[in-house]
Amino acid sequence: MPYSKAHLSNYCKEALTSVGVSAEHAAVVAAVLTSADERGVHSHGCVRMEGYVECLQSGGVKADAQWEVVSEGPAYALIDARQGLGIPVSVAATELAIQKAKKAGIAIVNVNNSHHHGACGYYTLMCAKEGLIGLAMSTGDIIMAVTGSSKNSIGNNPFSYAVPAGKYGAVCYDIAMSTVAAGKISMAADEGHSIPLGWLLDNKGNPTTDPNDYAKGGPLMPFGGYKGYGLSMMVESLAGILSGAALLKDIHAWNKNPEQGGNVGHCFIAIDPALINPSFNVPERAEEMLDQILATPKAPGVERIYFPGQIEQEKEAMAQANGILLPPATEHALERVAALTNIPFSKQ
């Protein structure tokens, strides 16, 4: 049975306020998580409620944290999240970047002392809906090997950009830096399948096809070899170093140690094409780009060519029409939230 967005959203709000989060912040978290589920990005949807509630209850995330802008100019700001939830401060940072970019042409807002970022694409789509180009990225705990390493040595640091694209809505690219998400490897382990070479190393640094090596401490591999490693370092630099957040091994694996603060760093960049290139209609031109890309001849066996974010956009439209189908893992997580908070979760 599909869930209505309102049902899921109300549950998230109720559970979060029950552990001390303000109604305003709880509403923002609920909107961001349910949006990810609508887009089929279940790894960043309501399944995260369990970890958030654990962190809030154990004090690793402070429910009543008030973020503070610690440095600011017309085109930049730096925000100290004061160990609060990552999602509300990320939405606020994006709003600030948009507001500044509309006056300055471009703006960058960095955040430190933050926590789990949620789906990056939410923030870049906020920019695209305002006619702006957006970039968003975040550090994460080290679960990937840099090229040549045998150990977890860098995060699979998520990165997103979005571009307004007229009739196509928006291009929205939202990736992590590993070849595949850890969830896909755990699923192969559960189902007893082997995995292709290039996804994972064993805990001695040898390439492996055994998904069980992940649970034994084997690191994920960066996508595209050293090119993915280098992009991950870009995110570490812009979201971690520039923000003054923790770096690499000092970023706590919050989902393993809920009571420890994460000091995660984020970076948001918004760009207003209307200021930079006033003689040019960027969304129209992005439409032309997509017209051309989508009309290119298909390779044998290929049914459709997609632009980045198109699949998620179509899933979103479907979920908005028919409700949200949740995977079992998300339902289990919400049942666990119910046990932790005593706020019953009713299936629809």
Next chain:
Amino acid sequence: MPYSKAHLSNYCKEALTSVGVSAEHAAVVAAVLTSADERGVHSHGCVRMEGYVECLQSGGVKADAQWEVVSEGPAYALIDARQGLGIPVSVAATELAIQKAKKAGIAIVNVNNSHHHGACGYYTLMCAKEGLIGLAMSTGDIIMAVTGSSKNSIGNNPFSYAVPAGKYGAVCYDIAMSTVAAGKISMAADEGHSIPLGWLLDNKGNPTTDPNDYAKGGPLMPFGGYKGYGLSMMVESLAGILSGAALLKDIHAWNKNPEQGGNVGHCFIAIDPALINPSFNVPERAEEMLDQILATPKAPGVERIYFPGQIEQEKEAMAQANGILLPPATEHALERVAALTNIPFSKQ
């Protein structure tokens, strides 16, 4: 026999001024090309002189073009390159971005009506040398298939970032979006080797191990599959659409049609950490990041772990001590320049 940088640089200047380029612009082009050769990036070094001279002689590039800033604010600028050489305007755009970022915290400078960009890493290193984080990118003619396509449908759009890193100099990531450069495929064809799957499609869109398929119109493949395709679209958006430059198939393959203007677009972003995060020493923190990365345990068979740009930096130091070794292709290109310009090229 290695060449001295002065010898190569003087030759480039003399050949370029002989076809109408100002002494000032010729000196900039010579510095950028010889720097690429010093760094071992020969594909973007003096070998490019042949194409530049052909374009200048046939009018596809205007030797006396004067670029113009067509829109400007404290944190942004848009420059019309007026069909001039890509390198001098790229250096000027980077200088402008640095100057603006030092006051605004971040700045973006876009360029349209431009030509071949040279090695992107030159511009981001200019930023890093000033203590800034730099990003640079450029459109290029379509020689790569988007995911699912059988044909050339997007450029392998180069992208670079650099971060100042104290005792390590700078991190400098400089990549194109294809799995490997076209030059590597041509070399395999010349030497009669097959190539791994994942590098190239044949001209019907089938995966191929035959490097001769490149000359028959087979497209390069993006690195990391759809993740590389999506990054290429980011560059197309920021350097092409936002600049108001040509898009996709309208970007002429200047090395095949020297008499046609290219309308290539570039984008440069400079970020000043000292303004954004004054309580923090970014180069010191980047040093700590690299200390940690370089000390991570190595996988079996791996001799060293590198940071992005480290190999090129070491080659540069070697070339500055011992002179520049040029590959035969570059020497042939310079002999061809000599034939085109009547300025003799002497081997050292």
